Amino acid sequence: MPSAIHSEPPREVWTSEEGSMARETAIARWPKIVQNMIDDVEDTFGQSDVPEQIEEGRRIQATLRIIKGEIMQDKPLHPLSSDGRPDIQSYNAQLESFGNITWHNCPWLFAECYLYRCVQTLFARSQFWRNYDIFARQKLSAFVASHAAVEELCERYVSLTDAGAFAKTDEEAERLIFYEMTEIALWGNATDLSLLSNLSLDQIHSLQGKKAIHEGQARIVSNDMPEAWDYLKSHRGRRVDIVLDNSGFELFTDLVYALYLLDSGLASAIKLHVKSIPWFVSDVMPHDMDVLLSALADTSLFPGAEHRSVRAVTERLSDCYKNGLVTIAEHPFWTTGFDFQEMPAVAPELHENLLESTLVIFKGDLNYRKLVRDANWPHTLPFKEAIGPLRGGKGGEGIKILALRTNKADVCVGLSRETLERVENEAPGKAWVRNGKYAVVSFSDGV
Known part of the structure; x- marks a missing residue:
């Protein structure tokens, strides 16, 4: 016989939970993923002969380094900049609803989604990298x-x-x-x-x-x-x-x-x-x-x-x-x-x-x-x-x-x-x- 339905579901997993996979991901895995992005962008603009694409790639790369540093230093998550897609507003509303959260103290599932969406804004707001799939080479x-x-x-x-x-x-x-x-x-x-x-x-x-x-x-x-x-x-x-x-x-x-x-x-x-x-x-x-x-x-x-x-x-x-x-x-x-x-x-x-x-x-x-x-x-x-x-x-x-x-x-x-x-x-x-x-x-x- 099935158990009774929980009237108050438990809280979602947070990255602050000691011993959790969420915390391990925030501290160790996310910085490595962002570093791989940094390397991928460099590999790509290293093969380009378009100066504007190279310069824009360097700016994207610099921002990725900032994101990596903020994760490692447990900085607060900040509102996303608009890139023309309607989901930015809902991301920022969700972010506000959680209060003052940092990379090592946030809902794991939301923060992972936020990370990839944040990275995408860098490319979506660019001219030469707008349709770039940063993971295509790996895939x-x-x-x-x-x-x-x-x-x-x-x-x-x-x-x-x-x-x-x-x-x-x-x-x-x-x-x-x-x-x-x-x-x-x-x-x-x-x-x-x-x-x-x-x-x-x-x-x-x-x-x-x-x-x-x-x-x-x-x-x-x-x-x-x-x-x-x-x-x-x-x-x-x-x-x-x-x-x-x-x-x-x-x-x-x-x-x-x-x-x-x-x-x-x-x-x-x-x-x-x-x-x-x-x-x-x-x-x-x-x-x-x-x-x-x-x-x-x-x-x-x-x-x-x-x-x-x-x-x-x-x-x-x-x-x-x-x-x-x-x-x-x-x-x-x-x-x-x-x-x-x-x-x-x-x-x-x-x-x-x-x-x-x-x-x-x-x-x-x-x-x-x-x-x-x-x-x-x-x-x-x-x-x-x-x-x-x-x-x-x-x-x-x-x-x-x-x-x-x-x-x-x-x-x-x-x-x-x-x-x-x-x-x-x-x-x-x-x-x-x-x-x-x-x-x-x-x-x-x-x-």
Whole structure:
């Protein structure tokens, strides 16, 4: 029986909390991220022969150094300068609502969003750097470095396609393939495919295959995959949305998952939600789709481009993209400082659109944190309670949510007491919520 809904949700995680990942991020990680930005700008203007671009780049670089220094010295966060986008006003209103906050004493989730939005104002207000993606170089190099994992995943997908795995067979095989493909999307931010059970269709049908899949789910500490499968199989053939996380190999696994949903008939169309500005280093922007497809077809960038399986998957993805089976959607809400529980009030048109989707799949750690408000919930609190107004109920419809998240921040809900005891013994000192080796698959049916 679910526990009673908390009338007063706990406060969101702050960077002042000793021993928290939030504090570690503010003190150590943010300065390194900004330093990488400084280096990237220098690499770019170092290749330019346009004096005005170089001078403007140096000014941007100087401001980035100031931001890095303010973080390290625990200075107050200041109101953002307008760059023509309407979200600046809401950022500054939120900032004012928190009172006098500093980098080492502020709400972690808001401050991270504020940091990336602050950096974007530097480029948006420039002349020669207006459309610059400061993370593009990192994103492409990381994807190219994952070519072996891409080739392996393509071979697996093509072998399953050739074997007729995605045609309707018996229900048990369909369910196990759904589990396997969902795990690929779940662990997509790791290029180590040894995390997966790597089964052929014949093996999936066997008892050994079923055992391997279930054993591979031991690190999924809260697993609603059975409920998600029961829901999706009874609502097959409609639109599925995916709120994307990282570009590179993770985007590729998400696209393979989209192909699977289409090829199996579980979805008739896929809408991919991307960020409209450079965000959290590696988040997907619209152009990242074209970059990925171009890289997959370029042998000078991608050694495996000539492999039959890579060509087959690339052509299938390109066809789905061109024919509108896979579409890309931007919305400014995804890069605001608001958590997703504020979506009905802040972005009602986006909320209404997502209500029309059969299922909205939220990928990754940041999207999970925004779903549950990044609050200090008990780990045993049910996921549907942690997402608040997004869950529906009381006569109102909620978004149908499937959250696929590897654990890289302290907030995590939906565990049984037995599982919590087990993982705290296996990975003590909060390692199980921080090291990315454990995960959750959380589902809400919107009622």
